[in-house]
Amino acid sequence: MFPIKTATLTNMPYDNFFEQELVTLKAEGRYRVFADLERHAHQAPIATWHSKNGPKPVVVWCSNDYLGMSHHPSVIEAATKAAIAYGAGSGGTRNISGTGHLHIELEKTVAKLHEKEAGLIFTSGYVANEATLCTLAKGLPNCVVFCDERIHASMIQGVSHSKAPKHIFSHNNLGQLRQQLASYPLNQPKLITFVSVYSMEGDFAPIEAICDLAKKYNAITYLDEVHAVGIYGKGGAGLANSLGQSHRIDVIQANFAKAFGVIGGYITGSKSLVDYVRSFALGFIFTTSLPPMVTSAAISSINVLQQADDLRQKLWQNVNLLKNLLSKTNVNYHQTPSHIVPVVIGDAKICKDFTDALLNDFGIYVQPINYPTVPRGQERLRLTATPFHNEEMIKNMVYALDLLWEKFFMRKAG
Numbered sequence: 001m002f003p004i005k006t007a008t009l010t011n012m013p014y015d016n017f018f019e020q021e022l023v024t025l026k027a028e029g030r031y032r033v034f035a036d037l038e039r040h041a042h043q044a045p046i047a048t049w050h051s052k053n054g055p056k057p058v059v060v061w062c063s064n065d066y067l068g069m070s071h072h073p074s075v076i077e078a079a080t081k082a083a084i085a086y087g088a089g090s091g092g093t094r095n096i097s098g099t100g101h102l103h104i105e106l107e108k109t110v111a112k113l114h115e116k117e118a119g120l121i122f123t124s125g126y127v128a129n130e131a132t133l134c135t136l137a138k139g140l141p142n143c144v145v146f147c148d149e150r151i152h153a154s155m156i157q158g159v160s161h162s163k164a165p166k167h168i169f170s171h172n173n174l175g176q177l178r179q180q181l182a183s184y185p186l187n188q189p190k191l192i193t194f195v196s197v198y199s200m201e202g203d204f205a206p207i208e209a210i211c212d213l214a215k216k217y218n219a220i221t222y223l224d225e226v227h228a229v230g231i232y233g234k235g236g237a238g239l240a241n242s243l244g245q246s247h248r249i250d251v252i253q254a255n256f257a258k259a260f261g262v263i264g265g266y267i268t269g270s271k272s273l274v275d276y277v278r279s280f281a282l283g284f285i286f287t288t289s290l291p292p293m294v295t296s297a298a299i300s301s302i303n304v305l306q307q308a309d310d311l312r313q314k315l316w317q318n319v320n321l322l323k324n325l326l327s328k329t330n331v332n333y334h335q336t337p338s339h340i341v342p343v344v345i346g347d348a349k350i351c352k353d354f355t356d357a358l359l360n361d362f363g364i365y366v367q368p369i370n371y372p373t374v375p376r377g378q379e380r381l382r383l384t385a386t387p388f389h390n391e392e393m394i395k396n397m398v399y400a401l402d403l404l405w406e407k408f409f410m411r412k413a414g
């Protein structure tokens with residue numbers, strides 16, 4: 001061991017810097033406090049919250065496990081059997097001993113789901129976006145990228161890392177996108193990046209109109225369907241599929257971590273595009289591949305959801321009940337077309353106090369959403385009902401929201 005002098009370490013200003021930054025974050029009400037939860041595979045959406053005063057049951061209202069697939073018996077069985085049969089880890093990067101038969105099967109499964117020639121899996125949806133967008137935008141000569149202002153951080157990172165010139169168009173603003181596209185020669189490579197279901201707004205992209213513009217101005221379309229797969233489209237094939245537009249999207253990206261209930265990300269597209277990303281994307285090449293239990297669970301989940309219209313129906317029944325009950329209150333919720341219901345609070349500190357009150361007084365867990373996940377002044381709760389919330393839970397949720405809304409906003413206004 002090196003003889004480290006504690007005095008030297010404590011004199012270094014690094015920790016002071018970190019502490020000061022955290023003090024500022026706390027003063028803004030943006031300091032992230034993780035709820036220490038124990039989810040139970042057979043009691044969802046009920047979880048145990050390890051609070052300062054000991055364990056307490058809470059109802060989770062902000063999970064992205066939209067259809068409860070993380071605890072579906074077939075998915076659990078697939079994960080367990082794969083771990084027993086093949087071990088806990090994959091053994092390497094895809095190139096160096098880490099490609100298993102299950103990876104190939106999963107890539108075929110996602111390609112088939114989106115009716116594309118090929119699929120490629122990554123360790124997360126974040127990595128899929130970052131690695132693919134960086135590789136495409138950097139590799140295509142003189143490529144210009146067009147981004148909806150609300151695309152996910154992983155997409156922004158991918159585009160930024162490519163160093164390609166980019167234009168941001170305001171959210172779903174087709175006129176602005178058209179202007180931006182038209183300002184470049186037709187034969188210059190262009191890439192439009194957007195999301196089908198925007199997870200913080202709960203709204204949809206105008207997929208067909210964007211595809212029309214892409215065709216007119218000779219651009220590649222890159223669509224993130226992370227919050228749509230499993231729920232929308234035939235057998236959960238996504239929003240583009242439900243609108244009959246999948247064939248017009250060049251790259252459909254999604255993950256296995258939301259409605260599919262596991263973890264991992266993927267892209268699908270033409271054989272040559274996918275092979276190009278496989279061959280050049282650093283985030284694909286230089287990392288260990290998904291373990292067999294995850295890969296097998298993802299295959300099982302996709303297969304189960306092909307036939308799970310009953311589960312989707314139950315989800316919509318609960319989402320509609322939630323929206324319907326909220327419409328009879330003063331709560332500032334967004335009437336979205338999707339399964340996501342944002343309740344906009346507009347202030348980081350109030351948002352935190354509001355969610356603390358939900359947790360402490362009503363046993364309801366919703367994480368406050370702050371900058372940079374949403375713009376400042378748009379702080380919000382993001383409610384996600386699942387097929388497993390019962391009527392009483394939904395009524396309690398709306399009752400609690402209504403009561404707290406009155407306490408935090410109406411009385412002050414009065």
Ligand SMILES: Cc1ncc(COP(=O)(O)O)c(C=O)c1O
Binds near residue numbers: 152154199265
């Ligand atoms: C729109 C969108 N894309 C990509 C991701 C990243 O997916 P993953 O959680 O699998 O890394 C997220 C995750 O939260 C997301 O909301």
